[in-house]
Amino acid sequence: MTDPRHVVVVTGTRAEYGLLSSSMRAIEARDDLRLSIVATGMHLSPQYGHTVDDVRADGFEVAREVPTLVDGDSGAAMAKSLGLGVSGMADALASLDPDVVLLLGDRGEAFAAGVAAAHMNVPLAHVHGGDSMDGAIIDDSIRHALTKFAHLHFPVTDRSADRIRKLGEEPWRIETVGAPGLDAxxxxxxxxxxxxxxxxxxxxxxxxxxVVQHPLTSAPDLAGEQMAATLDAVAALDVHPLVVYPNSDAGGRRAIAEIERRADLTTVRSLPRETYLGVMAAADVMVGNSSSGVIEAPSFDLPVVDVGPRQEGRERADHTLQVPHDRDAIREAVERCLTDEAFRQRVASCENPYDRGGAGERVAARLATVDLGEGLLRKRLTY
Structure with missing residues (x-):
């Protein structure tokens, strides 16, 4: 009997961990795979809830912690964090000696791990490649760069799979699995x-x-006033807001300062995944620019006011109203979500393009059966 394949999963934020967790459970459940977890980024920051504790509370063992966050609220701080991440990830992967590394999404922590793994000739598997977010400039650049580093691709829709093929990736490397964040x-x-x-x-x-609104990495200086517009709009209506702190991207501290300036809000730095999903089930409307408003919300029949350009270009169900960072436009859209019965019925009947069911198990099955020989590492362009 051969030893189980050693899969290292890298996670840097509460949100991406929630999307990866079903794949992690599926890996743990297989006799032919062995799981190790590397926690990094926001997970290790008290300011953002020290959410590595949530990972452990879910029963997972964290094999390595790789601190990356550099003090600051700018693009320069993000770039320096990336450098720390590559160095720290190289040390972590060298000590863990994985057979394959599993990453998700478009954040700098994932990119740092991907760069390190590829340079160390460790096969790299990437979830949520091929997605498009026209309004998140650096995010899409990181996502598509990771596609070129990755050896296995787990897109969540057929359209994303098609984009990966157009990037020159060989079709046998690509398997559309659906969004693993929907498994729970x-x-x-x-x-x-x-x-x-x-x-x-x-x-x-x-x-x-x-309310979940992250800063735009293309305009960090505007994060505070953009958050103010959203909070002002919600405050003008007869609705109880629950505000979740934004991520650690440039501008995040400006947005947090605006949240903390207001005493009449219910706020949380972070929430365990099961509680966050429970809030989505309980909420009457979601406001902001989180990807969960696009991917998970339609499965809860939850109408969403998508504020600003961050999620532009992303596939979505017919459950969102997209508005600019303008107080009156946000207020009118939230009011429509709450009172327009025709729109609410439209939301309740829409289909979620990310829903295929069992995504985590598909990811684990592919990791267990793919040939890990030189043919996987030696990539060839199809154009």
């Missing part, structure tokens, strides 16, 4: 609305607005 939603693995209301001290009656 489809299985009902989240807190009930009643439990969420009690835990977060939310009112038993009246509409709830989930």
């Amino acid at each position: 939603v489809l299985a009902g693995e989240y807190d009930t609305p009643a439990a969420v209301r009690e835990r977060l001290d939310l009112p038993d009656d009246g509409p709830i607005a989930l």
Whole structure:
């Protein structure tokens, strides 16, 4: 009997961990795979909730911690963090000696791990490649660069798979798996609305607005005033807002300062995945620019006011109203989500393009069976 393949999963944020967790569970459940976890980025920061504790609370063992965050609120700080990440990831991967590394998405932490793994001739598998976010300039650049470093691709829609092929990747490397972040939603693995209301001290009656808005890396100086426009719009309506802190990208501290300036908000630095999904189930509207508003929200029949250009170009169900960073436009869209019955019925009947079911198990099965020989590492362009 051969030893199980050693899969190292790298996670840097609460959101991306939530998307990876079903694949991690599926890897753990197989006798032919062995899981190790490297935690980095926001997971290790008290300012963002020290969410590595949530990973451990879910029963996972964290094999290595790689600190990367450089103090600052600028693109320069993000670039320096990337450099720290490559160095730290090289040390972590050298000590763990994996057979394959699994990454997700478009963040700098994933890119640092991908650069290190590729230079160390460790096969790299990438989830959510091929997605398009026209308004998130550096995010798409990182995502598509990771596609060129990766040896296995797990796009979540057929359109994303087609983009990967157009980047010159060989078709046999690509398997459309659906969004693994939906596995827990489809299985009902989240807190009930009643439990969420009690835990977060939310009112038993009246509409709830989930607000999650990240800074635009292309305009970090505007993050504070953009957050102010969203919070002003929500405050002008008869709705109870629950505001989740933004990520650590440039401009994030400006957005946090605007949140903390207001005493009338229910705020959380972070939430465990099952609680966050429970909030989505309990909420009447979601406001901001989080990818969860595009990917997970339609599976909860949750209308979304998508603010600004961050998610532009991303495939979506017919459940969003897209508006600029303008207080009146945001307010009118939130009001429509709450009161327009025709729109709410449209949201309830829409199909989620990311829903294929069992994504995590598909990822694990491919990692267990793919030939890890030189043919996997030696990439050839198709153009």
